[in-house]
Amino acid sequence: MSVTAEEIMATYEDLAKLEAEFDNVETETIRYQYKISKDLYVKRAEVIAKINDFWPLVFEQAPMDIDEHIQPADSAVLLGAIKDFKVERFEIDNPVEGGDPRSVSFRFEFNENDHFEDKVLEKKFWWRHGKDGSIGYCSEPVEIKWKEGKDLTNGLLSLAKAAFDEQKAAPKKEGKEKKELGKAAAALKKKMEDHEGEVSFFAWFGFVGDYVTAEENAEVVAKKKTGVEFPLEDAEMADGGDDEDDEDWEDEEDLEIFPVGDDVAMALADDLWPNALKYFTHAQEEEGLSDVEYESGDEEEEEDGEGAAAKPKQKKHKKACAHGCEH
């Protein structure tokens, strides 16, 4: 089939329009689901507050996308000290200019533990549109007050924070100069090169991504609504073409201490959080008897197996896991 250049252009324009419409469907669906499930999440929080070890058991059963990043040393504190966990779509409830229902925050509450002083760690992921045409999650590094000699990230997280602050404070540079690394960024680069072994789950708190400010995002979203396309052809040309751009981008990527941080955020928000009850049930099935039951100290349980009635009704549930897979 032979097609003209005009036909190709028209087809690509149709595709771009369709993509925008599919994007609207996605955000509308998130808003709808949020609306019909909001009260249910409040009820769930009330019930799980009565269950010891709810979140430790859920994180123990975390889907692979999350679990593969939890190192043995992380388990002790993440599974041992997590007290509460909360996910919020913070730009639905508090609309901001250019805000998106996909923007999501994670609040971890911890018990007193050997590794850090913080009782709460909270990280936000903003869904933002960049002038260069990029769309996706970005975040800011969150510091952890490690106890002496207990930094599970081996200094990576605090350097990621320092490098981010340094870059934010620095005046915008143009052209070649862009590629010179600041002091903190250089130290981070070296630390990353020297780092041996697996990276701690807690390095996730250092994820930045393709950083877009709230102002830039608001500007791009407003222009997109009027039909302006991004990236602007002129901006692209002025920038010296694709090759140079790619190098900048690779530089940024080089300083990402937890490159798949946005994937982990999505797995936490779209899987672990909505399916927490299923993961908990699955954990119960694996353990046979839950900690809660052990603690009840009801002697009848031992007598004739009646204690089993306290277990969840659904047994063996091949598909109990939200992924339909076996852990």
Added chain:
Amino acid sequence: MSVTAEEIMATYEDLAKLEAEFDNVETETIRYQYKISKDLYVKRAEVIAKINDFWPLVFEQAPMDIDEHIQPADSAVLLGAIKDFKVERFEIDNPVEGGDPRSVSFRFEFNENDHFEDKVLEKKFWWRHGKDGSIGYCSEPVEIKWKEGKDLTNGLLSLAKAAFDEQKAAPKKEGKEKKELGKAAAALKKKMEDHEGEVSFFAWFGFVGDYVTAEENAEVVAKKKTGVEFPLEDAEMADGGDDEDDEDWEDEEDLEIFPVGDDVAMALADDLWPNALKYFTHAQEEEGLSDVEYESGDEEEEEDGEGAAAKPKQKKHKKACAHGCEH
């Protein structure tokens, strides 16, 4: 905190009710999304019909959950001969008793190819509730008319179909007898033990899962609506307890030629299908110039780089991939 057995029971009952309510939210959300995106999918089909190699390029960029099952030998036919692909929520449009919006069908249309005679392969996954408390996808094996010596599954698929038909035709057996394998099942078991190397993607057409008939599902769904809980305690006891059950279950699992078939179905339905435009855009970016452009034969393109204007506007899109990851 010390809790009584009654309190534990009450908490588990609350959890079970919450799980049911979360399940309702999920199905309502699927219905809503289906409603607001139905026309859009029709429009998309019209646009992509104009693009050569749309589906081959999308499958080439398939998310890891799918891609890891596409063996080199599969690529030639799957990516080389796929002409059209369609996903339908067939129990939304054609409601049946106990039907679920999660039930999904996959229709692959192929060009003439070296491996099989079929022009269309269609596989259905039903979301069903079993009397034993199981909930999840099940399916029926779909045969492929392989050309002489071209069976990519090396006989596994046709034996899976034969074993399924055999089991369906056999009268329901009780107790110990259950464990005797039929002739086809025994042949399948042997074939699976002898099979060397990776299993073809086409073995996915043989996935069965925890098979629940339409009648059993309708009965369980109807009873659940009246508040009856599954599994029934009596049924469990009559069955001789958990251990024996587990063995049965393992036997079934042993004869599954593509154990993660339901995961792949979910990845196709919930990721590849809704995000097909993103995967296509991503493929375009990777290839620089698409086949369509090569075929247009417009000489102007070569002259001064204007041909690039026919490429999608969004370049480099770090998050263009629906997973936010790099392939």
